[in-house]
Amino acid sequence: MRSTPLDLIRPRRLYFVLVAALLATAGWPTPCLAHRVTIFAWVDGDTVYTQSRFSGGRAAKNGDITVFDAGGKQLLTGKTDAAGEFSFKLPSRKGLRIVLNAGMGHRNEWVLSADDLDRTSGGGTAEKRPAGTRPAPPLIRVPASTALTREDIQSIVDESLDKRLKPMMKLIAELRNDSPSVSDILGGIGYIIGLVGLAAYIQNRKRR
């Protein structure tokens, strides 16, 4: 009797294969841990924050960060700290490409378009003022607030939004966990089973 591909599907062996598969699945400590590096960047005021991680949540320590402008000119370089974070002063508002190289062939990038930078910095006309120079507090007490200009209101709102949104941005960075889901894994195995079927079919036709 020759050994055939169907050997694996005979009842007794199928049982073994299933048990082995179940054990293997149960043995996965955390199926989300894997080998891929991601970088996420956001702007807060005039500082760009980046967070670099391997999928699964481990920080990418000591990774090389290179920042390019929209034209591809290198603006600055740096290294991520122990938490995988790196921040720098916004060098230009015309779009940035932040490239992370975590060594051993792991690389990823994050693009901040001119649009992103514009919006987060409060628009082109309303330049953000340093916190100390805002003349708002005495003016707020004036009942007819004719002195409170559009720009003032915008800068106040921007500042307070920045403060409120900072933890949110951090939270989004934390939640950006795009490691493989169970459906990805099962989908991949399904593809392989399908390919096996296809290959067996083709081979079988050839043999006739």
Next chain:
Amino acid sequence: MHISEGILSGPVLGTGMAVAAIGTAVGLKRLDYDHIARAGVLSAAFFVASLVHVPIGPANVHLLLNGLVGLFLGWGAFPVILTALILQAVLFQFGGITTLGVNTAAMAVPAVIVRYAFGPLIWKRPPVAQAAAFACGFGAVLLGAVLVGLALIFTGQEFLEVTGIIMAAHLPVMVIEGVITLFAVAFLKKVQPALLPGYCARPVDDTPEGKNEIDTP
């Protein structure tokens, strides 16, 4: 050991693709009807192995199982690893589409080498056989690290330094894969020896399954 997009230069990517294409062609040619199911099972194993993270050592590394795939399939390791890598690139975003060739070559070439270097030895007496099985798993990851180092050499990084870092990071994986291969071979010898390469060289035992013949590719 998945090299991402945008790191390697054109010639390196091209060489990787050429090696992967030749290997896959040879592998598919030798992958006969009897080996298809095995190839599928091993491809699935390779596909999920990279999700098993090894939390030992300095870097973030995962199992490869290329030694095991090579031992069971020889040249068939090329199409099996290529398939799994395509699915990993598409579904998990590991590695990348342009680097498929390089990544396939970096993992499948060692698989074929260990198969022909250590495969015949697994039917020798126990100490030799065990050492050979261990070396299959261990050596395939080791050679893979060397090949990744070679691929990265043209990115301006020092070859010895890069390879050293990769090897240091993968040392726990090498040992684990050596042990996995050791146990897999020992288990299959008892349960289903026909799955192992070079089985027909053994005296046939008298169980019905024992008479299975296996054409080694």
